[in-house]
Amino acid sequence: MTLAARHISHSYGGALVLRDVDMTLRPGRVHALVGANGSGKSTLIKIITGVERPSAGSIELNGRTEHFLSPAHSIAVGVGVVHQHYHLFPDLSVTDNVDGVLGRLHRSRRGTLDRRRAAREVGAELNRLGIDVDPNARVGSLGPAERKLIEIARALTSKPKYLILDEPTASLEPRSARSVIDLLARLRAEGLAICFVSHRLDEIVEIADEVTVLRDGVRRTHLDRPPRNERELIEEIADVVPEQTDLSAPKEVGRASLSLVGFSSIPGGARGDLVVHAGEVVATHGLIGSGAATAVRMVGGAIPLDGRAIRDGKEIHLRTPRDAQRAGIGFLPEDRGAEGVIAQRSVAENIALASLQRYSRFGVLSRRGMRADAERMREQMNIVCASTESAISTLSGGNQQKALIARWLLSDVEVLAIEEPTSGVDVRGRAQIHGLLREFARRGGAVLVSCSEPEEAVEIADRVLVFRHGSVVGDLLRGVVDEHAVAELSTSGAAQPKEER
Secondary structure, three states, X not given: OOEEEEEEEEEEOXXXXXXXXXXXXXXXXXXXXXXXXXXXXXXXXXXXOOXXXXXXXXEXXXXXXXXXXXXXXXXXXXXXXXXXXXXXXXXXXXXXXXXXXXXXXXXXXXXXXXXXXXXXXXXXHHHHHOOOOOOOOEHHHOOHHHHHHHHHHHHHOOOOOEEEEEOOOOOOXXXXXXXXXXXXXXXXXXXXXXXXXXXXXXXXXXXXXXXXXXXXXXXXXXXXXXXXXHHHHHHHHHOOOOOOOOOOOOOOOOOEEEEEEEEOOOOOOOOEEEEEXXXXXXXXXXXXXXXXXXXXXXXXXXXXXXXXXXXXXXXXXXXXXXHHHHOOXXXXXXXXXXXXXXXXXXXXXXXXXXXXXXXEEOOEEOHHHHHHHHHXXXXXXXXXXXXXXXXXXXXXXXXXXXXXXXXXXXXXXXXEEEEOOOOOOOHHHHHXXXXXXXXXXXXXXXXXXXXXXXXHHHHHOOEEEEEEOOEEEEEEEOOOOOHHHHHHHHXXXXXXXXOOO
């Protein structure tokens, strides 16, 4: 029972995005599909799931050519899919989301909806899958990992033989992602054929039985075995190796650029202090609800600060993003689509958004000036796009993030507050973004980032602040920090004294 993409090629508007790609899904195996943003992964998934018809090539089921006419057709022949972004109804129950939205409504003999029976059957299926969620719970009350597990459960109600998962752990912190990976292992043991797409290479190394690497629309490599390590994958995906950061000695830093004094990052939590110096990158890390991400949002003005803030020796008020910008602080939210970019606007307009006064004269914007600066930032930061006049929604996640960083660099801010700086970004974009933030700090800027992955916190930061229950339980400097210590502190809560600078 195999599902195979054979010699798939596809074009959009004359631009070839896939060229002669092969990939086969087999029962009881996890086939990882990896590649940089823009490599063709999403297009291949759309073809396998019936969203797109290939320009050339075919899909074969057990050696027989199958023409998927629609997503419903692919589901009917045994293909299930779980998309990266949530497709749930938050105000409905788990049962309604799993059964009702698929038209599997249970009715009593009198023709009324039999909600008890539906909840009973959904609950039994959740128990079988090892998902500990009340079938009557409102989906909006669930955590991110539970919602993703519910989406997987919904995809499984059609009894698929092949399951496609597109970045199922992208928005989850590591401990929550663990539950998704464990479920995939159980489904593999049951004989399901799984296609797993992820930028988290440690997950690929752990779960994959084989790997297909796409680059620029071409199958770069196929490993008919589990990958040996992340480095092997990185070299195939992007022809780069991870930057080796010298951790031998603490970094010299400048003045205290931003201080939070007596602040609390969770309601009723203990109060403490936080300092970011000019010339350093500071990462916050903790489990969901620990206050690590909230501290960064407070600095960016997305949440009113509960405490005092000092910028270069002067007290400031941080209640809105406008307050933060006036104080020389730029904020990049995790949800780029909802809070960061204006999707329908051009790359140039998005980059210029924080500096509009620079281009305004007598109430009229100079679009020539906007385009000139956007082109300069595009070249300086290697933002890949057809044109700065293109809609920013056409860019990959990594290039959108670089455009947002360009927005604030152009506005001459001195502090950057960033949530999940490389969420949904491929390995090449991740290295570029880390380099941009380190360069900003090298020139005297101060950077505060929240990282749900301890590995990224260690990779990017000069100092890592570990949060638990709203308190900083670890302040770890370059030279003593590693991902194991960070992860252990975030879960154990054993308070650590601040290292001497």
